[in-house]
Amino acid sequence: MTLNPYDSMTPVTQAAYRARAAAHDIASLPRAEKDDALGAIADALEVRTAEIIEANAKDIARAREAGTSESIIDRLTLTAERIRAIASDVRDVIALPDPVGQVVRGNTLPNGIDLRQVRVPLGVVGIIYEARPNVTVDAAALCLKSGNAVLLRGSSSAYESNTALVRVLRDAVGGSGLPADAVQLVPGESRDSVTELMRARGLVDVLIPRGGASLIKNVVENSTVPVIETGTGNCHVYVDATADLDMAVDILINSKAQRPSVCNAAETLLVHRDIADAFVPRALDALADAGVTVHADPRILSYAEGSKATVVEATPEDWDTEYLSYDIAAAVVDDLDKAVEHIRLWSSGHTEAIVTTSQQAARRFTQLVDSTTVAVNASTRFTDGGQFGFGAEIGISTQKLHARGPMGLPELTSTKYIVTGDGHIR
CATH class of the missing domain: 3.40.605.10 (Aldehyde Dehydrogenase; Chain A, domain 1)
Known part of the structure; x- marks a missing residue:
C-alpha cells in the first residue's frame, strides 16, 4: 500500500x-x-x-x-x-x-x-x-x-x-x-x-x-x-525655525491624531528653539483639542502652565515609544542638526517630516535623515502604499535589503x- x-x-x-x-x-x-x-x-x-x-x-x-x-x-x-x-x-x-x-x-x-x-x-x-x-x-x-x-x-x-x-x-x-x-x-x-x-x-x-x-x-x-x-513607526515631526505656523499645526495634528493607531502616525514632536515661543502654545492647544497627551521635555513643560493641554514629564522611554494612541513625546531642540541627532538616536527609521519654508533646511534635512520616507511640509500619514499610488501595500519595510518603504x-x-x-x- x-x-x-x-x-x-x-x-x-x-x-x-x-x-x-x-x-x-x-x-x-x-x-x-x-x-x-x-x-x-x-x-x-x-x-x-x-x-x-x-x-x-x-x-x-x-x-x-x-x-x-x-x-x-x-x-x-x-x-x-x-x-x-x-x-x-x-x-x-x-x-x-x-x-x-x-x-x-x-x-x-x-x-x-x-x-x-x-x-x-x-x-x-x-x-x-x-x-x-x-x-x-x-x-x-x-x-x-x-x-x-x-x-x-x-x-x-x-x-x-x-x-x-x-x-x-x-x-x-x-x-x-x-x-x-x-x-x-x-x-x-x-x-x-x-x-x-x-x-x-x-x-x-x-x-x-x-x-x-x-x-x-x-x-x-x-x-x-x-x-x-x-519595522515599528516611531515617526517624528520637526518644526523648523522658518515654519509656517498654521501649516505646522495642521501637519502635526494630522500626523498624530488623524488615525493614531497606525505605524505612520507621528509619535514625537521636535520644535526649533527660535520658533518655540510662537509655536508651542498653539501646538499644545491644538493637541488638547485632539485629545492628545503630551510627554514633554523640560522646555516644553515650561509652556504648560495656563495651557488646556494634558502635559506630563517625559521619561527616557518616551523617546523610544511607538504609542499607537493619543500620546506624543515633545521636545525643543537648538537647531536642525540637533533635531537630526535626536532622530538618529531614537527613530525606528520609518518616516520623519520637516515643516519649513527654507529650501536649504529642507534639503539638509532630507540629506541627513536616513529613514524610509522623509516628508517636507507634508504629514507622516502619507507613507502608505495606497497614498503612493502602489495600491494596497504588503507592509512598510524599514530594512535596506531587497525592499525599503511601502x-x-x-x-x-x-x-x-x-x-x-x-x-x-x-
Whole structure:
C-alpha cells in the first residue's frame, strides 16, 4: 500500500506544501486571469459584508472582555465602510501593471548573447501579523497579482474575522478558476503554528511580519525562513525655525491624531528653539483639542502652565515609544542638526517630516535623515502604499535589503536572468 506523504505531516506543513503547488500553478498565469480573480474577490467582499462583520463582532466582543485598548480595537474593527474601502483597494491593484515578466535591464553582450533580467514571483509568501484583518485581503491581493501564493497567520484576536475573510477569498479565487490554495490561513491559533511557519525553510520563500516590536523581533531573530523586516513607526515631526505656523499645526495634528493607531502616525514632536515661543502654545492647544497627551521635555513643560493641554514629564522611554494612541513625546531642540541627532538616536527609521519654508533646511534635512520616507511640509500619514499610488501595500519595510518603504507589487518579486545565444560556448 502506498502511503500518502501528507499523512505524516503537520497541518502547517501540509498547508505549506499546498501553497507551493499553487505557487507553481499561478507563477506564469497571464495578467487577465489574475485580474479576474481579484475582481471576484472585490465583488465577494461587498456581497458578503454582513457575514464578515458578524464574524468581526465576535472578535471585538472578545477583545473588549479582555480589556484590550481602544487603539487596538480600532485596528481590529471592520465596518461596512471599511470593507468597501478594502474592496476598492483590491480594484486599485487590478489597475496596476503586472510586474511579472517586466525586464529590469537587458542588453546584447559583445559576444552576441542577449541578456535580460526579468521579474519573477517570490513563490510562497508567509505573512505574520497582528490585529488588522484588512491585512488579510491586502496581502492576498498583492500576492496573487504578483504570482505568489500566500500563507496568512493573523493574531488569535482576529481569528474569527480572518477565518471569514479567507473563506470569502478562497471561494472567489477558486470560483475564478485559480487554485484556492493560493490563499490559505495557517492552521492553528497557538504559537506553535507561528514557530512552525518560521521554520518552514524550503517550503516558504519569505516571511513578512507586520505588527508590534515584539512580534517583529521574534520573527527576525527566530525564523530560518528569510525575513523582510517591517519595522515599528516611531515617526517624528520637526518644526523648523522658518515654519509656517498654521501649516505646522495642521501637519502635526494630522500626523498624530488623524488615525493614531497606525505605524505612520507621528509619535514625537521636535520644535526649533527660535520658533518655540510662537509655536508651542498653539501646538499644545491644538493637541488638547485632539485629545492628545503630551510627554514633554523640560522646555516644553515650561509652556504648560495656563495651557488646556494634558502635559506630563517625559521619561527616557518616551523617546523610544511607538504609542499607537493619543500620546506624543515633545521636545525643543537648538537647531536642525540637533533635531537630526535626536532622530538618529531614537527613530525606528520609518518616516520623519520637516515643516519649513527654507529650501536649504529642507534639503539638509532630507540629506541627513536616513529613514524610509522623509516628508517636507507634508504629514507622516502619507507613507502608505495606497497614498503612493502602489495600491494596497504588503507592509512598510524599514530594512535596506531587497525592499525599503511601502512594499507594492514589484517588491513581491525577485528576478532571474535569461541568456539567449546562438550556439554560443565559453
